[in-house]
Amino acid sequence: MVLFALCACTFGGVSVSVAGQVRAPASGAKLPAIDEVGPGRLERLEQWLKAAARHSPGEDDEALTEAAAWTNDDLKKLWVDVNALTQIIRLPPDRRPSKFTIRSEDQKRPTLVNYTATQFKRLTALACSAGGNLNDPPGERTAHGRQCIETADQLDADLRQLSALVHSAKIRGDDNYIIRRGALLHGDVAMLAPYSMEAPGDVRPTGGLERFRMEISDGQEIDLRQSAVHWEMARMLLDFVRPQGSDHADPGRDDMVRQWYRATASWMQLREDHDKRHLDRARTIFPNDPDLLFLSASQHETYAGVPIQTAVRSAVLPVGVTMDVGVERAELREAEGLYRRVLELRPDHAEARMRYGRVLGGLAKHAEAAPELRHAIAGLSEPEQQYYAELFLGAEEAALGNRAAARAAYDRAAELFPLAQSPLLGLSEVARRSGDRAGALKAIDRLFTLTGEDRDEHDDPWWWYYTAQARDAEDLLEAMWLPYRTDRLQ
C-alpha cells in the first residue's frame, strides 16, 4: 500500500501509504482562538514527560504502548501543553508568559491558551522537572530555580529523577533532554505502532491541528481517515532544540535533528508512507543538506510516478481537503531542480545523478538525460543502482533513436539481474520499433522463459525503484536511536 500524510497501495504485501496534504478550507475555517484548559490536561502532560524519559528509542516498550494509546483528541491537547511547557523551559523567568500563543504548522492564526492559576502553578512545577532546575547547584539558582526547590514536594520520585537526568545532560552540554526524547517517542509511535495512527474522526477539516491519511491500493483510493498527529508533535518539539552554547532555538545547527529528519524521511519513503510536510520542514531547517535535498527530490520523483499519479486522479476528497501532489510534469520539474541542487553540492553523488538522468528523460530532455546516466554509471558500485542506470539509459538511447546503444544498455541491465523482465521488454520493444519482428520475439521469448523460474518480488529492481533510495533507512534509524538508549528514567 501507499499512504499519503493524506494516502495507501498494496504491493506484494508491503503496505504503502501516501499522505497527501490536507488543508483547511480557504474560507470559513474558524480556528479555536482561545483554548480554555480543561481538567486532566496536566495529568496527561505528566504522563507524557515520564513516557518520553522512559522510552528506549527504537523499541516497542511500555512507554511507547502508553503513548500509542492516547487518542487523537488527547494528542491535540497534549500538543498545546507540551508547547507551553517548552516555552516555560526555554524562556527566561522575566519573559515567561502566563498565557501562551501557539500555532501549529498549518495554522495562520495562533491559538491563545488560558491556564487557571492552579494549572499554571502545576505547569511551572512540571517545567522545573523537565528543565532540570531541581538540581541546579545552590550557587547557580535563579529566582525560578529557587521557586522550583519550593515546589519539589509537589513532584514524585520519577519527576525528581527526570530533573536529575536533565541536569546531567546539561552538564554534558545538551540542554534539550526532554525535547529530544519527546520527539523520539512520538516518531517511534508513528513508526513502530502504526495502529495508533488510525484516529477515528470526521474527515472534514476543522482548521485545527489535523492530519489525514489516505490509503491507496493498486492505484485506487481505499480509505481516507484522520490520522494521529505524532509526526507533528515530534517536529514541533525539535523546533525548540537549542545547540550547545546558544541562547535560542536553532535546530539547523543540531546534528541529531538532522539525523532524525534524514532517518525518518527515509523510513517514510521505504514504507511508502509519504508526508510532504515532513521533508518541507526538514529543508526549511537544513536548506543545504544534500541528503535531505536528495530525499526531497526522490519524493517529488515518486509523486510523479504512475502509482501516485493514478491514485491522485482516482481520489474523492471531502470539501476543503486537498492532496499536495502536482501533476506529473510539475513533480518532475521539482525533482529536477532538487537533484540538480544535490549535484551542485555533491557532484560525486552518483545515485542522485542517475535519478536526475531519469527525471530529465521523463521531461523528454533525452539528449541531456543520456550523458547524465552514462556519467552516473561510471560512479555507481551497487548492482541495483547500476541496473537502474543501464535500464534508464536503454530507454533514453531508444528515445534518441540509437538502437544499438539502447540494446547494449538493456543487455547490460539484463546481465546484472538475469531474472528481471524490464530490460527484456525494452529489448523487444526497441527491436519491434525498428521493424525487427524476429528480434522482438526473441527478446520476449527470453521473458517468457522466466515464467518457469521460481520468480518472486525481488527479480526486477524496477518494481521497487520508488523505495530503493531509502534502502538504508533502518541503519540510519539505528544510528540515530543508539545514543539515546541510556540515561533514561528507570
Add this chain to the structure above:
Amino acid sequence: VKHCLTTAIAVLACAAGGYAQQSPAFSSKIEAVRVDVLVTDNGQPVRGLGPADFEIADNGVPQTVDLVSFDEIPLNVILALDMSDSVAGERLEQLRGAGSRVLEALKSGDQAALVTFSHAVQLGSRLTADIATVRSALADAQSSGQTALIDGTYAGIMVGESDPGRALLIVFSDGVDTSSWLRADAVLDTARRADVVVYGVSVVSRLKPEFLREIASLTGGRLFEIEKTTNLAATFLGILEEFRHRYLVSYTPKGVSKDGWHKLDVRVKNRRTTLKARPGYLAGDAGRD
C-alpha cells in the same frame, strides 16, 4: 503488419505452429497488408462479401483487394488477464470462468494462449491448439501485486505476432497501470505495426481506461466497460462471436511509400453499412544502429 502474400494465404488456411517456424515468412519481399474489418448493417454482421465489394485506400491511394476471408480462417485467441491484487476471490473465479468459456467456444484449428500480468508478466501458455493446456494454465493463475497493464498488453501483442495466424487479443483489467516498464506510447506504436486486433474489457471506475480505449481503437478492436464482472463470460463470448464475423481483407500496397504511417480508408461499395477497422498501420524503421 506486412507479410508475404503467398505465405499469408497458406497460413490463413492453416494457422498453426510457433513463431520460430514461421518467422522466415516475414522476410519475404512480396508483402501484403491485412486488415480485419467488421461490417454491420443495423448492428447485424453483413455476410457474403467478396474482394470486389471492398474499397481500400492506403494513404489515399486506391488499392486492389487480393483476398477476403470470412469465418473460415482459424483464430489465434490470446487472453491477457490482469492478475493483480484487485482481482481476487470472486472476481478471480469469474475471470477464470470467462476465460474457460472462451476456450470452450473455440473451433477445431483455432489456437489459444494465456498471458497474465500483475507487476510481473507471465506466459501461462504459448499459442497452442491444445486447449486443455491453456485451461490448465488459467486454473493455476493466482492474483497478487500491482498492475503492469501496458507490459502485459505488449506481451499479448507479441504472442499474437509469434504466429502469422489471425490474432485476437482480449485484455482484461479491473484497474489502470501502476507498474509497467514500457510506456503507453511505445506499446501503442507496436500496436500500429502489428496485425493483432485488441479488444479491451475494463471494469468501470473513476479512472478512465484510456490506454485500453486507445489500443483497441488503433487495432480496430473495441473496449467494453462493464459495471460488474458477474457476467464477464458473456462479454468475452460476445467478443469472440464478433471477431468471427469480421472479414480479413488483404492487399499488396502499390503507389505508396514503404515507411511511416499509412492511413487506411476501408469501404464497402454500393451498400450502406457500418465498418470497423484499424485506422492505419505503421511500417518501416524508426532509429539507427
